[in-house]
Amino acid sequence: MNRASSLPAPLAWIDGITERLGKTLAWLVLIMMLVEFLIVVLRYLFNFNSIPMQESVMYLHAVVFLLAASYTLKHDGHVRVDIFYRGMTAKKKAWVDLLGTLFLLMPVMIFVVLTSLGYVGKSWRILEGSPESGGLPGVFLLKTLIPIFAGLMCLQGVVEIARNGLIIAGRLPPRDDEDHAEERL
Numbered sequence: 001m002n003r004a005s006s007l008p009a010p011l012a013w014i015d016g017i018t019e020r021l022g023k024t025l026a027w028l029v030l031i032m033m034l035v036e037f038l039i040v041v042l043r044y045l046f047n048f049n050s051i052p053m054q055e056s057v058m059y060l061h062a063v064v065f066l067l068a069a070s071y072t073l074k075h076d077g078h079v080r081v082d083i084f085y086r087g088m089t090a091k092k093k094a095w096v097d098l099l100g101t102l103f104l105l106m107p108v109m110i111f112v113v114l115t116s117l118g119y120v121g122k123s124w125r126i127l128e129g130s131p132e133s134g135g136l137p138g139v140f141l142l143k144t145l146i147p148i149f150a151g152l153m154c155l156q157g158v159v160e161i162a163r164n165g166l167i168i169a170g171r172l173p174p175r176d177d178e179d180h181a182e183e184r185l
Helices: 009-046 051-067 069-074 090-125 139-168 175-179
Strands: none
Touching: 009 051, 009 069, 009 139, 051 069, 051 139, 069 139, 090 139, 090 175
8 A cells, every 4th residue: 555645635745746856866866976986087087177077066965965855754764763763663653753743853944944044045145156266156056955955844744744643543554564564574
């Protein structure tokens, strides 16, 4: 059973967008590795250095890190202290995830959105570019990813609140039944 199928339609839609975004962004990791490989080859074999190429790796890394965070949340891949959590029942895990999302994730992400808007706005007003001569001109675009990241995390957080509520109510199978089935084999 697909976990998203039991969610209300708008939440299933958000969940689907998160899934597609994460899978699309995975390709950027390959591109980032290829660009980094090219940088190394050009530097050590041809003694050629390119600041825009180096900065492009940083930009790609920022895009992957910030925009794929909601995908990682969806797939329960964020770091946690597992010492107590792993021994809990599925409903207790859902309670921990629900309360963690409500009282930790959501307030922090709302704080990130609110505090980053001025920072990003200032960067847009001056169309901030790279401090390096010949660097990429779009630092303001890179900084824009900060509130977008927090917004995506909030949207996926709403989905996770609903998902965990449905697990607690017994209307949705626990994560362990689907996400970790392959680990038990």
